[in-house]
Amino acid sequence: MYNSSKKKQTVDQPLTQVETHGLLAYPHRLNFYDKAPLFDVTVEEFEICALDRLRILAEIESSAARNRTWEELKNVTETQCGKYLPLSANTAKSIRLDEQRRKDHLGHFVLRLAFCRSEDLRRRFIRAETTLFKVRYETDDYKERENFLSSRDFNWIPVSDEEKNQYKDRLFHGPINDDKIKAEKFYKVKWTRVPDLVEKRRVFLKGGFAYVPGREQSSIVFQEFEVQLGKALEMTARLLPRLDEDTRLVPVLDNLSQGFLAGVSSEWSGVLGSDNANEIKAEMIDDLARKHFPMCMRSLHESLRRDNHLKHFGRLQYGLFLKVLGLSVEEAIAFWRKAFSRITDDKFNKEYKYNIRHSYGLEGKRANYPAKSCLQILTPGPSEHGCPYRHYSAENLQSALLSTYSSQGLSSADLPEIMATVNAGHFHVACTRVFEITHASCGVSKGEGVGGGESVTHPNQYAARSMELAKPKVEEDAMVVD
Amino acid sequence: MDATHDIDPSSPEVMLTFYRRLYPFKAIHNWLSHEPIPTRLFTHREFAFTLPGDVYLRYNSFSSAEELKKQVCQLNPTRFEIGPVYSARPRDKKTVRSGAFNPLQRELVFDIDMTDYDPIRTCCSNAGICRRCWGFISAAVRVLDTAIRNQFGYDKLLWVYSGRRGIHLWISDKEAMDLTDNERKALVGWMTVITGGKETGRKLNIRSGSKSLPPPLQDALQILRKIFSDLILADQDCFGSEAGYEALLELIPDSGTVERLREKWTKDPNRSSEDKWSDFREIVRKKPESERLPLQAAMEDVVIQYTYPRLDAEVSKHRNHLLKAPFCIHPKTGRVCVPINPDQVEKFDPEMVPTVGQLLRELDAIGKTEEQGTDHHADWEKTSLKPYVDMLDKHASLLMEEVRREKRGAEPNLSW
Numbered sequence: 001m002y003n004s005s006k007k008k009q010t011v012d013q014p015l016t017q018v019e020t021h022g023l024l025a026y027p028h029r030l031n032f033y034d035k036a037p038l039f040d041v042t043v044e045e046f047e048i049c050a051l052d053r054l055r056i057l058a059e060i061e062s063s064a065a066r067n068r069t070w071e072e073l074k075n076v077t078e079t080q081c082g083k084y085l086p087l088s089a090n091t092a093k094s095i096r097l098d099e100q101r102r103k104d105h106l107g108h109f110v111l112r113l114a115f116c117r118s119e120d121l122r123r124r125f126i127r128a129e130t131t132l133f134k135v136r137y138e139t140d141d142y143k144e145r146e147n148f149l150s151s152r153d154f155n156w157i158p159v160s161d162e163e164k165n166q167y168k169d170r171l172f173h174g175p176i177n178d179d180k181i182k183a184e185k186f187y188k189v190k191w192t193r194v195p196d197l198v199e200k201r202r203v204f205l206k207g208g209f210a211y212v213p214g215r216e217q218s219s220i221v222f223q224e225f226e227v228q229l230g231k232a233l234e235m236t237a238r239l240l241p242r243l244d245e246d247t248r249l250v251p252v253l254d255n256l257s258q259g260f261l262a263g264v265s266s267e268w269s270g271v272l273g274s275d276n277a278n279e280i281k282a283e284m285i286d287d288l289a290r291k292h293f294p295m296c297m298r299s300l301h302e303s304l305r306r307d308n309h310l311k312h313f314g315r316l317q318y319g320l321f322l323k324v325l326g327l328s329v330e331e332a333i334a335f336w337r338k339a340f341s342r343i344t345d346d347k348f349n350k351e352y353k354y355n356i357r358h359s360y361g362l363e364g365k366r367a368n369y370p371a372k373s374c375l376q377i378l379t380p381g382p383s384e385h386g387c388p389y390r391h392y393s394a395e396n397l398q399s400a401l402l403s404t405y406s407s408q409g410l411s412s413a414d415l416p417e418i419m420a421t422v423n424a425g426h427f428h429v430a431c432t433r434v435f436e437i438t439h440a441s442c443g444v445s446k447g448e449g450v451g452g453g454e455s456v457t458h459p460n461q462y463a464a465r466s467m468e469l470a471k472p473k474v475e476e477d478a479m480v481v482d
Numbered sequence: 483m484d485a486t487h488d489i490d491p492s493s494p495e496v497m498l499t500f501y502r503r504l505y506p507f508k509a510i511h512n513w514l515s516h517e518p519i520p521t522r523l524f525t526h527r528e529f530a531f532t533l534p535g536d537v538y539l540r541y542n543s544f545s546s547a548e549e550l551k552k553q554v555c556q557l558n559p560t561r562f563e564i565g566p567v568y569s570a571r572p573r574d575k576k577t578v579r580s581g582a583f584n585p586l587q588r589e590l591v592f593d594i595d596m597t598d599y600d601p602i603r604t605c606c607s608n609a610g611i612c613r614r615c616w617g618f619i620s621a622a623v624r625v626l627d628t629a630i631r632n633q634f635g636y637d638k639l640l641w642v643y644s645g646r647r648g649i650h651l652w653i654s655d656k657e658a659m660d661l662t663d664n665e666r667k668a669l670v671g672w673m674t675v676i677t678g679g680k681e682t683g684r685k686l687n688i689r690s691g692s693k694s695l696p697p698p699l700q701d702a703l704q705i706l707r708k709i710f711s712d713l714i715l716a717d718q719d720c721f722g723s724e725a726g727y728e729a730l731l732e733l734i735p736d737s738g739t740v741e742r743l744r745e746k747w748t749k750d751p752n753r754s755s756e757d758k759w760s761d762f763r764e765i766v767r768k769k770p771e772s773e774r775l776p777l778q779a780a781m782e783d784v785v786i787q788y789t790y791p792r793l794d795a796e797v798s799k800h801r802n803h804l805l806k807a808p809f810c811i812h813p814k815t816g817r818v819c820v821p822i823n824p825d826q827v828e829k830f831d832p833e834m835v836p837t838v839g840q841l842l843r844e845l846d847a848i849g850k851t852e853e854q855g856t857d858h859h860a861d862w863e864k865t866s867l868k869p870y871v872d873m874l875d876k877h878a879s880l881l882m883e884e885v886r887r888e889k890r891g892a893e894p895n896l897s898w
Contacts, residue, residue, distance in 0.1 A: 119581070170697040191634065192657070192665050199671030201688075201696040208635030208657070 026101035028148040029089055029140055030133070032225060033232075037106050046110055047252050052084040053107035054256060057128040062429050062455045064127075068447050076453030077135045089141050113249075114256035116237040121257060126233065130226045137218060154220060159186035159211060170204045171211060185214035194219050280326045282335035288325075291408075292466035294431060294459045295388045296377055297321055298404050303385075308341050314385045315352075319359050320371040324460045329360040373458045374428055389427040394419060401434065408438035431456045435466070442469040491816030491838045494534070498558050500838050501551070503845060503861040505809055506871045511547035512878035513640070513808075514564070516654070516885050520546050523587065523659075528565030528572040530804050531557050543572040560813050563804035567659075588801040590636075590658040590666065592673075594622045596647035598792035604718050604726070611647035613831050617713040619649050620827040622791035624709070625702050626651065627824045629673065633698060634658075638884075640877050641822045643835060645812025649822065650805060654881055667799045672698065675790050686783050695782060703782060706789045714755065714788045721755040730758075733784050735776060739765050808874065811838045820870040821877070836866045 041049075059080050063073045081087065087104055088095045108129070115125035137145065164171060164181050172180060191210040197203045197219050204211040212220060243249065280288070289301040300318040304310045310318065315336075322332060333356055337348055354363055361368040377387045388397060398415050414437050421430040432455045436444050449455050450465040490496060515524035529550065531539040539557070544550040554562065566585035570578045596603070596611055596619065605614045623641060630636050630653065638654040661669070675688050688699055695703065714720045721727040727747055731740045743761060747753060753761075766777045797803050810819050816837040822830055844865040862871050 170700075173694065192661065195665050195668030199668035201672055201698060204697050205633035205672075206635075207632070 030148045049107035050110035056080045060128045060131045079452045114253040116233045122233045156187040156189045187212045282331045292463045294462040324371040389430045410437050507547045507551045509874045516881045526567045530563045531559035541572040541575045561810040564807045565804045566801045585801040587659045590653040592651040593794040593797040621709040623827045626791050642808045645817045645819045670795045670798045709789050710785045719755045721758045821873045841865050
């Protein structure tokens with residue numbers, strides 16, 4: 001009781017507090033994650049923190065696959081961080097810094113558990129985490145960064161002025177004077193701590209020590225982060241078998257480690273809610289499919305039109321997609337009735353209508369089923385209608401892409417790039433790239449993805465964004481009329 | 483006196499006698515193990531054997547020098563290679579968990595091969611090598627040896643002649659042994675200045691923009707200038723032929739200068755490389771400063787391009803790369819892969835290296851004058867192989883001394 005009331009007090013009056021830094025559990029925005037979180041969390045919090053962080057890491061990883069420049073990657077990552085994992089500077093007084101940093105801390109350690117299991121996962125996790133750290137380091141306030149750096153022992157030796165003088169023609173470029181020698185800082189470390197600088201010959205080496213100029217100091221920090229994380233992950237991997245007894249966590253972790261495959265599966269519940277006046281009608285679907293649907297749904301739609309039929313899992317996948325897109329149950333029944341033109345009313349009512357109503361939560365256990373995400377579509381299951389980027393052969397995929405999207409601006413010149421990402425196993429990146437190409441006329445440029453640089457992680461996200469892009473023109477017209 | 487006349491280096495009997503009576507297994511053991519007794523550095527080490535008929539046996543390991551010798555004599559390979567120290571004994575590879583079998587340590591190795599110099603050497607080509615082309619190798623040794631010692635601070639270097647037209651470097655410093663693949667890659671990047679293969683045209687990657695040379699190359703340039711004038715200009719006469727000087731002209735960034743030089747050299751095809759180089763220097767000297775600086779940079783680039791070590795980078799980057807063991811016999815030449823003293827590398831003549839045939843004849847000669855001993859262990863002492871084995875022994879004793887000193891330091895000092 002006493003504790004909780006005290007806590008409340010501090011929360012109520014954060015502005016009156018002069019200096020809270022000493023009391024904070026996390027004095028710095030940056031974190032080397034040396035200490036594991038030792039507080040109680042709910043299973044839900046455990047999963048949410050990790051999922052939010054995973055969204056960011058997955059985006060960082062697909063950025064690499066999409067050849068983004070460092071600046072683009074930085075912007076995209078910052079936007080994503082702002083959405084899912086904000087981390088404010090110490091100067092932001094009105095924000096509960098500890099809460100943000102606690103979430104950052106917890107998320108990192110949960111993902112360590114999920115990604116320590118194989119060499120490949122570890123390598124990818126380290127790369128993504130180090131990139132995230134770099135982004136944060138670069139965007140950190142100069143003074144806070146200095147404080148953070150002095151809070152850790154990086155084991156570097158500042159180079160004395162005499163030593164700088166001794167090697168001045170090696171350390172400095174251009175005209176040299178005493179002021180310059182005094183002003184520029186150098187740090188001496190074992191060369192193995194800055195392999196990237198050594199590889200590019202950007203440091204002076206003497207007797208196994210690298211003389212790192214102040215402006216390259218960050219290289220030492222990043223390398224240290226990477227090495228520490230690598231060691232910690234191997235340690236975690238060795239200890240992980242003991243966790244197997246905890247049946248609550250293992251499924252969560254299994255689910256998380258799948259997340260790198262297709263990004264995080266977003267539970268895409270229709271943004272086109274009831275307030276949306278232009279409701280989707282059954283007869284609009286042909287047109288919508290042609291303009292806005294991702295490849296997987298286009299191919300389902302086409303085989304439905306071609307065969308006047310779809311098998312069970314195809315109907316389920318496509319039906320749920322249409323539901324979330326905004327097709328009401330009445331319209332859905334009308335749509336499927338017309339589509340199955342070769343069967344009788346009687347057979348339709350008996351065999352199919354129930355399933356449609358069931359998927360809308362009107363029959364059986366009345367669950368509101370979400371539409372299948374990319375992750376589910378990508379994972380091999382009973383469905384014969386998976387993700388075309390993954391399940392089609394290379395030749396089929398290329399001809400399908402051309403026949404499906406050539407009217408929207410995709411040309412054979414784009415194919416090598418798409419096929420390269422497909423061959424590298426980045427199916428959602430390929431899909432995102434197709435989105436960008438086919439929406440270039442709406443002003444979508446390369447690297448922008450489905451808004452803010454996000455990759456496709458759900459077919460409905462693809463379709464909704466596509467429809468949203470087509471809309472503004474109409475609104476602008478309306479404004480003129482007003 | 484023809485070495486290959488009566489003794490064929492590829493015959494199994496010759497190789498077997500060589501392994502039985504001459505190969506210095508003990509010295510090799512001490513060098514790999516860093517101690518007189520077998521340590522993990524020896525017992526967890528991979529050996530790979532090449533048998534006649536392209537049979538390649540990997541993941542062998544041995545608990546002692548005697549066991550290695552026994553196996554070598556039994557298999558009688560044409561040559562064998564040394565790999566990394568693994569986390570488990572390589573011969574148990576199949577029985578350990580796949581995740582638990584990883585390369586941990588390995589000497590840092592470099593391989594310089596004459597083939598990489600084929601576009602610029604004029605005396606021989608392909609497999610051929612003579613005293614004159616050895617100049618390229620000795621230039622490479624000079625630069626690499628200095629750089630490794632001064633810049634990286636390693637000093638346990640063993641240079642080994644590869645038996646035909648190249649040289650290997652094995653670095654056994656503890657820190658060098660422990661380098662990860664990533665760190666090895668960085669070190670190779672630091673050392674590599676010429677990128678691109680034969681087809682795409684080799685390019686220098688040394689300057690960013692129009693900046694001056696990075697410090698390590700400025701140091702190297704001091705050594706290379708002299709080598710350039712002795713080796714490239716005087717001895718090899720690299721710019722003598724039309725193809726030779728056209729290659730030079732391609733490296734000059736100013737088209738006016740190129741035209742003037744080409745005109746002059748076409749008229750007088752017998753001008754020596756030295757004269758051509760001074761023609762170039764004269765033109766550059768007379769240029770106003772703004773034009774002179776990039777041309778001077780181009781001159782430095784030419785010197786580096788023609789003389790800087792051309793490394794086979796893949797050999798050095800990965801711990802699990804196998805490299806032929808010292809004292810093996812090169813199957814084509816019959817010469818022994820002997821260690822070389824880097825201070826004497828200019829004087830080294832590949833054609834003076836003992837061949838297996840020569841060594842066996844020396845043994846025969848001893849056999850005739852001496853009583854046949856029952857024990858053949860140290861027969862190399864009586865042949866011309868001795869100075870080379872002594873060199874490896876001395877190197878190994880340096881390593882062992884280092885380990886002893888460390889152990890002494892680690893134990894509490896009990897002496898009063």
